[in-house]
Amino acid sequence: MAWEARSSPTGCINLLHGDARNSTSITVFDAKGIHTYQPGWLYVPFGEQDPHKLQRSERRLLQRDIALLSGDAGNVVRIDPAAKQLQTADGQTHAYDYLVLATGSRNAPEEVSGFAEGADHFYSEKASLALEKKLANFTGGRIVTGVASVPYRCPPAPLEFTFMLEASLRDRGLRGSTEIHYVFPINRPFPIQSVSDFVAPLLEERGVQVHTFFNTETIDPEHKIVSSLEGEDLPYDLLVLAPPHKGQQVIIDSGLGDRDGWIPTDHNTLRVKGYEDANLFAVGDATDLPVSKSGSAAHYEGHVVAETIAAEVQHRPIRELYHGRVACFLETGHGQATFLWFDYEHPPKPPKPRRLWHLEKAALNTFYWQLIPPGRV
Numbered sequence: 188m189a190w191e192a193r194s195s196p197t198g199c200i201n202l203l204h205g206d207a208r209n210s211t212s213i214t215v216f217d218a219k220g221i222h223t224y225q226p227g228w229l230y231v232p233f234g235e236q237d238p239h240k241l242q243r244s245e246r247r248l249l250q251r252d253i254a255l256l257s258g259d260a261g262n263v264v265r266i267d268p269a270a271k272q273l274q275t276a277d278g279q280t281h282a283y284d285y286l287v288l289a290t291g292s293r294n295a296p297e298e299v300s301g302f303a304e305g306a307d308h309f310y311s312e313k314a315s316l317a318l319e320k321k322l323a324n325f326t327g328g329r330i331v332t333g334v335a336s337v338p339y340r341c342p343p344a345p346l347e348f349t350f351m352l353e354a355s356l357r358d359r360g361l362r363g364s365t366e367i368h369y370v371f372p373i374n375r376p377f378p379i380q381s382v383s384d385f386v387a388p389l390l391e392e393r394g395v396q397v398h399t400f401f402n403t404e405t406i407d408p409e410h411k412i413v414s415s416l417e418g419e420d421l422p423y424d425l426l427v428l429a430p431p432h433k434g435q436q437v438i439i440d441s442g443l444g445d446r447d448g449w450i451p452t453d454h455n456t457l458r459v460k461g462y463e464d465a466n467l468f469a470v471g472d473a474t475d476l477p478v479s480k481s482g483s484a485a486h487y488e489g490h491v492v493a494e495t496i497a498a499e500v501q502h503r504p505i506r507e508l509y510h511g512r513v514a515c516f517l518e519t520g521h522g523q524a525t526f527l528w529f530d531y532e533h534p535p536k537p538p539k540p541r542r543l544w545h546l547e548k549a550a551l552n553t554f555y556w557q558l559i560p561p562g563r564v
């Protein structure tokens with residue numbers, strides 16, 4: 188039995204099933220039973236995406252003979268790798284032979300005083316809809332965008348938002364009356380050096396002022412000031428920050444994560460460190476892997492875990508390891524984008540922004556449901 192929880196790994200659950208059809212039974216535990224295509228939230232604040240169209244029933248995406256438990260029956264509250272058991276919120280205990288953890292991450296606005304009252308973001312359906320209203324009513328002033336702290340989901344997303352915001356303000360005739368400031372916690376505007384080198388001139392060209400070494404410590408919603416641990420205070424009229432992120436409580440409660448709930452995971456086998464002989468794997472945002480918390484990484488990782496379990500069940504050699512592969516687009520505004528393709532050993536070399544990459548991202552956003560969850564790519 189494997190436990191995977193939604194998103195791109197859905198395709199890999201379907202794949203695992205295809206590979207080991209006759210000898211396994213698979214159960215998915217998912218607290219919500221809903222699959223959300225989170226990349227679409229980026230477009231909601233600009234009125235370009237209806238968030239209700241970003242959700243599908245998990246049941247409809249899984250092959251029919253894969254069991255799905257949701258609600259309290261699917262909400263896992265404790266995992267015991269030594270006993271190979273997990274407990275759900277309805278009080279039931281379930282035994283397993285293999286367990287795949289794909290619990291993702293959660294927004295943790297409570298980590299920054301004043302975040303909930305003073306900052307906006309697009310890291311949930313509700314927040315992206317609220318931001319859409321604020322942007323529609325915005326008439327000029329100072330907008331601060333960026334990232335509160337690392338790690339966070341989809342490293343390009345806050346930059347994409349900033350480029351799209353700049354273009355949208357220009358189209359609305361508000362660029363001249365708006366200052367844009369971008370804050371980032373480390374010494375450059377993106378975690379990877381080659382992408383930083385690529386985006387820094389673009390930000391400068393668009394008149395975006397960059398503040399590095401800015402780890403958000405407090406937000407004063409009354410006076411509209413965001414302050415960093417490093418001692419910088421920035422006034423704002425609108426503040427749009429990727430919120431702090433944490434791993435899930437069940438991971439912390441089960442003693443499987445570090446202090447913030449990220450699961451120590453072998454970079455190549457994706458087995459949970461310290462439980463190498465316990466048939467315990469982790470994929471996606473829940474891990475502490477040194478790659479983007481992205482659907483793309485979760486997708487490639489899911490393939491490796493599906494192949495590993497299928498090989499073990501069928502008593503054949505394991506053919507695949509994970510080498511840190513990630514592939515994603517980065518919108519640069521004005522209907523253009525670039526493409527990031529990398530792994531542990533090879534940093535991305537972003538090509539010049541082009542309309543073609545933007546159209547490819549739009550095509551993926553449209554055909555995601557037909558391609559990824561069914562395991563077609």
Ligand SMILES: Cc1cc2nc3c(=O)[nH]c(=O)nc-3n(C[C@H](O)[C@H](O)[C@H](O)COP(=O)(O)OP(=O)(O)OC[C@H]3O[C@@H](n4cnc5c(N)ncnc54)[C@H](O)[C@@H]3O)c2cc1C
Nearest residue numbers: 192193194218225226263290291341471472480481482483
């Ligand atoms: C604005 C935005 C833009 C993005 N853009 C991109 C992009 O362009 N490209 C890209 O590759 N990625 C992008 N991402 C990131 C991508 O959406 C995530 O990295 C991806 O969804 C991670 O998949 P996951 O399966 O690890 O976690 P999730 O998709 O978060 O799924 C976790 C699942 O676990 C379930 N769960 C949690 N705890 C429990 C529990 N105790 N019991 C049972 N179930 C539980 C949850 O209900 C949820 O269904 C973006 C994200 C955001 C927010």
